[in-house]
Amino acid sequence: MTRALHAEWTKLRTVPSTGWLLLGTMAAKVGVGAAIAGAIHLPACRPGAACPADITRLALYGTRDGQVTVAVLAVLAVTSEYATGLVHLTLAATPGRYQAFGAKAAATVLAAAAAGVGAVTAAVAVGAWIFAERGYTPSRGYGLSLTDPATLRAGVGTVIYFGLVALLAAGIAAAVRGGAAALSTVLALLFAFPLAAALVTDATWQRRLHQWSPTDAGLNIQATTGLAHLPLTPWTGLAVLAAWAAAAAVLGALVFRYRDA
């Protein structure tokens, strides 16, 4: 398994697009977070009362954008092997198909999580600076730091979120095999639920869609205020995304195992 993992890591690391995509993930996440921090107008925070605005969540808001490049990375890691025929060589070297797929998925998840660590650290630092510059200071009840347990949970959760999106995308890509088809499926899965929820006016269904959606449920992990009003608790929400990712990974692994390469 170590060898297979090493091989997959080498393949992923030495393709130029990987670096650009991981850089794009960080840029999208930090950029959107900074843009929102600079453009948003928060309500005044009364002394003594809990602040209504969740600046941790706002600083991490670029996750929705950053996940697109993570999905592209994971999809390409799987489907480019089929496009070039490299998959035959991979399977000759690692005949255990579950092993080969597991190693590839693990390498992709690791790369996505690494980009997530960089993105979260930078987004929190940039967000803290901009929010402080604009007057949302600790003395007024606003504060953004990874030493705060809730913010740390949001940050760690976001890193896991990126890893799970990579696993979801890798699983679907292994099941579908075509790059364009796989990426469309992944993006539809990530974005269709929140859009449908915005459209539905029935409060019960809206809540259900927020609970079922891999994106909306998973992003509950970023909330640090108003936890009682969330559709799901932070960790339960992340567990919903984990269930989607696990289902996709199992499907991908089964297709990879039983279908001719």
Add this chain to the structure above:
Amino acid sequence: MIKKTLSATSAGETATTTRATFDHVRVTGATAGTWVGETIGHTNVKLPALGSSTQAGRVFTVTGSGTIGSGEGPDDPIQNSLFGLFFGVLVLIPVAVLFMTSEYRRPLILATFGASPRRRRVLAAKAAVIGAASFGTGLAAALATYLVARPLFQARGFRPPAFAYTSLDQPAVLRAVVGSAVLVGALGVLSLAVAALVRRGAATIAIVIALFVLPVFVAAPLRLTAARWLVALTPAGGLAVQRTKPPTGTLAEPWSMLSPWLGLGVVCGYAAVALVLAMWRVERRDA
């Protein structure tokens, strides 16, 4: 009630009951007969009981749910019914992209350029085909949606006198239906042109989806002016063409703030610029 909160990107409608008292109601001039009341508005079973009105002398008390007074409010049943095209576009984008990138994957493109060496003309022909096909599909879908959704909306209370009667021969309704088809056609051309520039299927889909879908999510927590700029500068604003009522900032959909023609113009501009760039590039780069 439209909720625009920072912790959620959704908006929902919740019925609330309110009471209004009108005292010293006077009639000037000659009248005959007594006051006549009529209950208007929707009969959705999930909403609280419909309103009532009581009269005591010259004081009228009106209790109920909904809008009291003139004007329909910002809700637009045409816009709501046509929104489903958004999901159709998510399917169309990969089709338009693959129409271009699959030529590069199997080197069919060499045969194509061998058969017609004037490459700009090849690209123009491909753009015309995908544009016409997606426009036609979009038009059929928008028409069918309108015809199916209109009676459903009417049955659920979107009907006169609370909501104006709509018909395809009204300019705003026609603009929304045909404009939706133009939007779908322009997105098809945009996807094709970006595909000709980038050549990689997955990368192209990511770019087009990022331009069309992500602004909706990013706009949600922003101030209205910033959100308006964001949708006015990206193809996401094109959905404004589905609106038949004046622009408003009170709805969850950020493109509701744009005028229909501005939104459609932005998408067509994106498609035109991308196509020109692709034509310029395809001449100069090896296939």
